Amino acid sequence: MKFRTIGRVLAGATAAGLALALTACSSGTAASSATAESFDSSKQYNITVWSWEPTIAADSDVLTAFKKAYPNINVTVTNVGSSADQYTALSNALQAGSGLPDVAQIEYYALPQYAIGSNLADLSSYGASDLSDKYTTGTWNSVNQTTSEGVSGIYGLPVDSGPMALFYNKTVFDKAGIADAPKTWDEFYEDAKKIHALGDKYYITSDSGDAGFMTSMIWSLDPSAIKVDGTNVTVDFSSEKVSKFVSIWQKLIDENLISTTIGGWSDDWFKGLSDGTLASLVTGAWMPANLMQNSPKASGNFRVALAPTIDGTAANSENGGSSLAVLQKSENKAAAYKFVEFVSAGDGEALRIQAGNFPALKSTLANSEFLSSTGAYASEDLLAYFGGQEYNTVLAQAAADVNAGWTYLPFQVAANSKFADTVGQAFSGKTSLTDGLSSWADTIVEYGNGQGYTVTKG
Amino acid sequence: MTTATQPIGTRRTSNTSQRKHRRNWRGWLFVGPFAAVFLLVFIAPLAYALGLSLFANRMIGGTVFVGFGNYLTLFADPLFWQGLWRVILVLIVQVPLMLAIAMFVALALDSGRLHGSNFFRLSIFMPYLIPTVVAALMWGFLYGTNYGLVGQLNGFFGTSLNLFSADWILVSISNVITWTYIGYNMLIFYSSLKTISPSLYEAAVIDGASEWQIIRAIKIPHLRGSIAIATIFSIIGTFQLFNEPSVMQKMAPSVITNSFTPNIYAYNLSFNSGQQGYAAALAIVMGLVTVIIAYVVQLRGMRTEEGTN
Numbered sequence: 001m002k003f004r005t006i007g008r009v010l011a012g013a014t015a016a017g018l019a020l021a022l023t024a025c026s027s028g029t030a031a032s033s034a035t036a037e038s039f040d041s042s043k044q045y046n047i048t049v050w051s052w053e054p055t056i057a058a059d060s061d062v063l064t065a066f067k068k069a070y071p072n073i074n075v076t077v078t079n080v081g082s083s084a085d086q087y088t089a090l091s092n093a094l095q096a097g098s099g100l101p102d103v104a105q106i107e108y109y110a111l112p113q114y115a116i117g118s119n120l121a122d123l124s125s126y127g128a129s130d131l132s133d134k135y136t137t138g139t140w141n142s143v144n145q146t147t148s149e150g151v152s153g154i155y156g157l158p159v160d161s162g163p164m165a166l167f168y169n170k171t172v173f174d175k176a177g178i179a180d181a182p183k184t185w186d187e188f189y190e191d192a193k194k195i196h197a198l199g200d201k202y203y204i205t206s207d208s209g210d211a212g213f214m215t216s217m218i219w220s221l222d223p224s225a226i227k228v229d230g231t232n233v234t235v236d237f238s239s240e241k242v243s244k245f246v247s248i249w250q251k252l253i254d255e256n257l258i259s260t261t262i263g264g265w266s267d268d269w270f271k272g273l274s275d276g277t278l279a280s281l282v283t284g285a286w287m288p289a290n291l292m293q294n295s296p297k298a299s300g301n302f303r304v305a306l307a308p309t310i311d312g313t314a315a316n317s318e319n320g321g322s323s324l325a326v327l328q329k330s331e332n333k334a335a336a337y338k339f340v341e342f343v344s345a346g347d348g349e350a351l352r353i354q355a356g357n358f359p360a361l362k363s364t365l366a367n368s369e370f371l372s373s374t375g376a377y378a379s380e381d382l383l384a385y386f387g388g389q390e391y392n393t394v395l396a397q398a399a400a401d402v403n404a405g406w407t408y409l410p411f412q413v414a415a416n417s418k419f420a421d422t423v424g425q426a427f428s429g430k431t432s433l434t435d436g437l438s439s440w441a442d443t444i445v446e447y448g449n450g451q452g453y454t455v456t457k458g
Numbered sequence: 459m460t461t462a463t464q465p466i467g468t469r470r471t472s473n474t475s476q477r478k479h480r481r482n483w484r485g486w487l488f489v490g491p492f493a494a495v496f497l498l499v500f501i502a503p504l505a506y507a508l509g510l511s512l513f514a515n516r517m518i519g520g521t522v523f524v525g526f527g528n529y530l531t532l533f534a535d536p537l538f539w540q541g542l543w544r545v546i547l548v549l550i551v552q553v554p555l556m557l558a559i560a561m562f563v564a565l566a567l568d569s570g571r572l573h574g575s576n577f578f579r580l581s582i583f584m585p586y587l588i589p590t591v592v593a594a595l596m597w598g599f600l601y602g603t604n605y606g607l608v609g610q611l612n613g614f615f616g617t618s619l620n621l622f623s624a625d626w627i628l629v630s631i632s633n634v635i636t637w638t639y640i641g642y643n644m645l646i647f648y649s650s651l652k653t654i655s656p657s658l659y660e661a662a663v664i665d666g667a668s669e670w671q672i673i674r675a676i677k678i679p680h681l682r683g684s685i686a687i688a689t690i691f692s693i694i695g696t697f698q699l700f701n702e703p704s705v706m707q708k709m710a711p712s713v714i715t716n717s718f719t720p721n722i723y724a725y726n727l728s729f730n731s732g733q734q735g736y737a738a739a740l741a742i743v744m745g746l747v748t749v750i751i752a753y754v755v756q757l758r759g760m761r762t763e764e765g766t767n
Contacts, residue, residue, distance in 0.1 A: 084730075088729045091729070091732065113517075116517060116518075117517055148517065148518045201604070208710075208711050208712050209711055209712040210711075231518055260712065261603055261604075261620060261622060261623075261710075262604060263708050263709055263710065263711045264711075265708070266708055266709055267599070267602070267605070268602055268603075268604040268605055268606075268709075271604065271605050272604065277604075410517065411517060411731070411732075413730060413731070414730060414731030414732060414733075416730075417716050417726050417730035417731050418716065418731070420711060420712060420715035420716055421537060421715045421716060421717055424711065424712040424715060425712065425715075426712075427712040428623065428624050428712045428713055430624065447731065450514070450516070450733075451516050451517040451518060452516040452517060452518030452519040453517070453518060
């Protein structure tokens with residue numbers, strides 16, 4: 001008997017503790033401060049930064065320069081792991097309400113998820129609103145967010161960008177008798193046939209169901225596919241242009257003209273890009289350094305062209321890229337902003353671009369030395385890798401072509417994690433891309449409504 | 459507990475409650491430390507998960523009490539059932555096969571007719587010492603259709619076998635698990651065989667029993683208990699399948715999805731889509747399923763053991 005009562009008391013205590021912990025979680029909405037505290041250059045600050053970006057690692061040139069410029073700010077950079085690992089850590093810390101950094105690197109597609117819950121500080125009043133004309137459309141669009149309470153603001157500053165471009169192996173294209181890089185997806189399909197004719201192992205590209213690629217394609221084809229207005233969200237993956245692209249991609253899968261067995265970033269993938277059996281890829285402008293590092297044998301073979309479009313008219317989107325955001329709970333927001341600004345738009349920017357980042361600043365994208373990879377932006381090995389082509393000129397054009405008006409879902413990370421179960425099934429032939437996209441939209445509706453949004457399928 | 463208090467209570471009515479109290483508290487002094495650790499380490503996490511499973515964490519509206527809502531959604535979730543069916547398939551096919559091979563190896567080692575049995579015992583046990591993540595990576599490279607061993611064999615024989623395809627993936631994963639755990643199960647069986655008294659063998663030999671008869675009449679009956687234990691461990695391990703498919707996910711992203719096994723699903727629900735409550739409900743249901751199946755197997759194992767004794 002006695003044991004039972006004590007057991008019950010303890011169980012009650014656990015339940016009470018649990019309820020307390022849970023209410024503590026839900027009260028995470030901090031009041032948005034209208035006036036920002038100002039930066040005091042005589043005060044000593046300590047800020048922590050979570051980032052996986054090598055160009056701002058603890059021993060990078062950017063950090064050295066920052067310490068010189070702001071001796072009173074002591075920065076500790078922690079690499080928590082890959083981006084996914086960092087989001088897990090960040091979400092856990094947000095839920096616990098402690099152990100948070102002052103600054104976190106967050107990819108554009110994940111930014112809405114954190115901004116919407118008022119977890120990030122609005123940087124407008126710290127000086128970010130003065131920077132609005134400096135960045136490319138795509139990146140500036142991405143950092144402008146609205147919280148679930150309707151507070152619009154700038155919730156991060158762009159670090160890099162990734163306008164989509166076609167990286168193709170010219171040697172293989174020549175061998176297949178393709179004179180120019182495809183400008184439309186119809187041409188891409190025809191070229192795919194020519195390349196597969198070189199041998200069973202030859203494919204124009206690979207796709208085994210990549211949510212990032214598909215969302216970028218939708219952005220490029222129909223930037224209004226996702227509409228977010230406060231807590232009202234509309235998704236429509238069946239517009240005419242998207243359907244047209246999807247039917248071409250379906251043909252490529254059905255006729256075995258693209259490899260659906262090689263996963264992106266796998267060992268096989270880089271080997272395929274090295275030996276030419278994967279003749280091209282459409283991806284973000286941050287790819288050159290990755291290609292050179294992981295597929296060095298293909299040096300001199302690769303060229304860059306604008307990504308194909310559905311009708312040959314200029315349209316593009318971003319793939320990947322990340323921002324630096326200041327956490328709402330940070331007690332050193334002013335100092336944290338100084339760091340973010342220095343890295344994003346200040347002296348740190350040039351150092352990062354020299355180390356391999358693709359710029360988000362318009363001024364850098366128009367810089368002639370950057371475009372020709374000479375002078376301050378000299379990169380002999382990359383120029384050689386692309387056979388002497390001024391690849392940055394093409395990539396800068398790709399950045400200028402990015403469609404305005406796109407927004408990611410406020411729960412894109414979660415939506416992407418459900419991609420393989422829906423659209424992904426089309427790549428192993430279990431469903432069609434059209435049906436897969438439709439059931440992905442259904443999943444998004446179901447998940448979004450469960451999260452308190454009003455989501456409708458257009 | 460009720461029977462213990464009864465006789466004292468009937469005799470001394472006035473002091474009863476006070477005396478009972480004292481006695482009980484003295485007892486708690488002994489049991490207390492254990493009970494505290496037990497509650498903290500075993501009961502509290504379970505209670506926490508149970509509590510978590512009754513709530514939904516929403517991006518808008520925060521944490522909401524949903525009662526058994528998460529469980530109802532789970533029972534109607536085809537992704538959960540598909541994942542559960544996958545691990546059950548592995549359980550039905552892979553576990554018996556693995557245990558049979560392990561038993562065969564243990565009997566072979568125990569027969570004493572093998573040269574260098576120490577070497578074999580060690581090398582068969584070796585895969586168990588390799589971290590499962592490394593094992594899955596290694597096999598993943600071998601399975602590679604483009605540059606792996608399978609790719610080379612395909613090129614040689616002109617076949618187009620893809621072990622990462624939807625039809626083969628369970629076989630591929632089962633193979634890795636079998637390879638890893640044969641040594642472990644072999645050791646359980648082998649150590650059990652070593653406890654058989656040599657006098658039984660001597661008696662059997664005097665009676666003119668053949669090696670096969672010795673196996674059937676002495677060794678296998680003796681192994682029944684270990685088989686039950688190995689089976690229960692394997693059931694638990696299979697239901698918790700995570701590492702191998704998780705590592706191979708990058709190599710077969712459209713086949714090994716985020717809901718491939720219940721464990722992978724729970725992980726993704728919790729960390730990728732912020733549905734901790736739903737993930738907790740899934741974890742608790744999986745825990746119950748495992749307990750029930752393991753219990754049924756244990757009951758059967760015990761009964762047969764008693765039957766033979």
